[in-house]
Amino acid sequence: MSALTPPTDMPTPTTDKITQAAMETIYLCKFRVSMDGEWLCLRELDDISLTPDPEPTHEDPNYLMANERMNLMNMAKLSIKGLIESALNLGRTLDSDYAPLQQFFVVMEHCLKHGLKAKKTFLGQNKSFWGPLELVEKLVPEAGEITASVKDLPGLKTPVGRGRAWLRLALMQKKLSEYMKALINKKELLSEFYEPNALMMEEEGAIIAGLLVGLNVIDANFCMKGEDLDSQVGVIDFSMYLKDGNSTKGSEGDGQITAILDQKNYVEELNRHLNATVNNLQAKVDALEKSNTKLTEELAVANNRIITLQEEMERVKEESSYILESNRKGTKQDRTADGQALSEARKHLKEETQLRLDVEKELEMQISMRQEMELAMKMLEKDVCEKQDALVSLRQQLDDLRALKHELSFKLQSSDLGVKQKSELNSRLEEKTNQMAATIKQLEQRLRQAERGRQSAEEDNRLFKQDFGDKINSLQLEVEALLRQRNQLEQELKQERERRLQSSQRFPEKVSPKPVPKMDGKHKIQEENDKLKKPLEEGHTILPTKLQPHSDDQQDQPSLLGKPQRCQLCREEGSPAKNVCKNCGGTFCGACSARELPLPSSIRPERVCNPCHDRLLQQYSSQPLIRPRTEREEALPTKAGLSQPGLGEGITVVMESRQGRWKFSELPSLLPSDSK
Incomplete structure (x- = not known):
């Protein structure tokens, strides 16, 4: 419920009280805010009567929520329209002291608070629209700058103040409509903060987000540091928008005056009701602060009591231990004393038997404690023997480590000498390597020269073969012919011989x-x-x-x-x-x-x-x-x-x-x- 409707947490009155309250107070639920041109009008609902009705339709929560959504939407229309017209007349630049601009932020605050779920805190239930506005940063990354700026402002201490500052910065950035559209489109995220019949969850929220697009033509400048946004009272001033709806029909002046007076009385009653609500809340806050201080004092007393109880418990433990020690020493004397007391005082047999049972129980406890102590002593002796054996082995290991240390020191010296020799050898090898590198360079130069000579010789050989190849072949053929001729001549010579x-x-x-x-x-x-x-x-x-x-x-x-x-x-x-x-x-x-x-x-x-x-x-x-x-x-x-x-x-x-x-x-x- 917003501040536009009467509180519903009051106990159900009787029929006479309801009639008397209806006669004395005018509530907004009896009137519907409507628009008549450029003015806001309050029209009396016909279905409301001062006589009690067994099942009044106006008390239905869905009906009341729908009526509130309609009223807030009409108020938002009037506020946005008047703000745009006044900004155009003044040069499109507004500051925080401008009254229509302040009323616009109040209307937006009521729209965001409508149907908001209350969160239970240490001080009671708290309704804040800062939670939904923080979600805009996740939906639109550009809104992260606004959120960071709001969190960095030093004068803001409450979530309500942060939400008001966020609205002003979004208007200065000219992206308030974009942020509201992105927020309204995510119904699954808004369901965590709003009731199902809230304005942000219904169609009216989308209409208001569309109306906010017209505010992009306005240039607004705000000084956030010096303004106290935490303690401002968000009350809508209806005097800027109220007008009798029957005045346009040419009614008489008395009727107009009566309607205006009724509206004035309504506004005054609403203001009184809001002041009473503020006083009640302030009283609750004071009571909670007192209870908080009282609880802190009680907590301190309880802490002191706990400390004293702990000290007493320690003292009792010491006394019990002292009694146990004294009982260990005087066990035999108690037995003889008990025997004499039993022979002398037979009349107190029952009391003495009970005392004897108690002593026997205590004796059993002492015996068990003694056995436990003996077992503990045996375990300690065994542990001491094991530790002595471990000490002997550790001493032997220490001697071995010392011998190993001497051996390692000797090896270290020999390794140092070896390292020096190897370093000298390495230096000599480096010199030889440098010499070999120079020699290799010279050999490479000679190799390149020899390669060039070989290539030139191959080229000359190729040219020679190219020029004299045919001649060499002809010479080979002539040599073969001469060989054949020689063979023939040898045969002829043999025949001649x-x-x-x-x-x-x-x-x-x-x-x-x-x-x-x-x-x-x-x-x-x-x-x-x-x-x-x-x-x-x-x-x-x-x-x-x-x-x-x-x-x-x-x-x-x-x-x-x-x-x-x-x-x-x-x-x-x-x-x-x-x-x-x-x-x-x-x-x-x-x-x-x-x-x-x-x-x-x-x-x-x-x-x-x-x-x-x-x-x-x-x-x-x-x-x-x-x-x-x-x-x-x-x-x-x-x-x-x-x-x-x-x-x-x-x-x-x-x-x-x-x-x-x-x-x-x-x-x-x-x-x-x-x-x-």
Whole structure:
């Protein structure tokens, strides 16, 4: 229930009291707030009578809640409309002292309080709309700034003051309608704070949230620090909105005055009722404060009483222990005294028997305590023995640890020496590593240089193969043809020998008049054979590609046939010497002078003897021969791209072919496969 309706917690009066109260006081539940243009009107309900009704419909809680929701919605409409119009007239900037703005916050406070569930606290029941407003922070993250600012304000001490400050900051931020819509849409969260028939849970709450959108055109400035929001009384001033609804129908002036007076009386009665409610609440607060102080005093007294009781309990324990000690010492004396007392005072048998039973019980207790003490002593002795054994073992462990400590210290010293030696060794190794790194860098540089040389040699070899590949193939074919020719000549030579042998056997007396030409042909074949074998076996030189015809050799040496001489190398009588070495000038047979080499004094390869050939080969292999080039040679190698004389490690050989004379470095890979 809000402040717009009479309190319902009063006891049910009798019929006379109800009639008297209805005659004296005008309550809002008898009137309905309605809008007539721009004014608020109170219309009297026809279903309310001053006579008691067995089942009055106006006392139904749902009916009353619906009536209150309608009244609050109409008040909110009037307040928002008047606030917007006045703000437009004043320049859209308002402050906290503006009366319509204050009334708007009062109406919003009543709307938020309508149907709010009361929370039970130490001081009683408390209704605060600050709890629902805190939920807005979870629904709209932008509202967290407002909530934090409200909590940081130093002058706010009550939840009501925080809620009022929150409404003012939301209006300044121009997002009050957005926050209210987000809050109303979460009915499941609002159900924790509001009753099912509350304004925030019904359709009227959504209507009010929609009306708040128009307040975004207003600029409001509030100073929250100096304003006392905790002690403000939220009472709606109806004088700004009240007007008689029948005035528009042209009623008489008396009726208007009567309606205005009735409204004035209602407002005064409402104000009086609110003041009484405030006084009652203040009295309750004072009573609760007094009861609180009384409870604190009683709590202090109870604490003191507890302390004294504890002290008394300690004192009683000490006395009981003293009595037990005295009973232990005087057990025998008590027995003799009891025996004498029993013999002397038989009349008090019952009392003494009871006393005896008590003493026996106490004795049993002492005996049990003694047994427990003996058991405890045994356990203590056993524990002492175990601790002594543990002490002996610990001493032994301590001695072992000391010996281990000495051993570890010795090992530590030796390890320190080892570490020093290793550090020195490490430094030396680092120096060697640096030296090795420098050496590796030098070797890498040499390797790169060698790699560049290898790449250049491979490129030259590739160019050489590209230029002379076809020629090498043709040379190989010619060599194969010469080999076949040599084999054929050898077969013919064998056949000729067989024929001569047969003819000599048939005609032994006849001697061939001219054996020299036959021997000359044999030597010529042997010479050609040597020419073909030597380059293939040694792989140092490449033979000329064109052999001289047999007739040329016969024409070059006609004079030697007539003058047989001994060979200076083999010294055989049957071997005629027919060749002169161009290097040493000696005379040799065809077998001993079958090789040719280029000489510095000649252009063509000249015939040399075998010793000169070996010596020249050794000389050429250590230092390649570079012969001056002729004009014809200057032109030909440039076309082939082989003007460098030092392409390989072999000697420089001049090759004669049909195309001309060529000079190139020997490459062993150019030899035919069957000659290796």
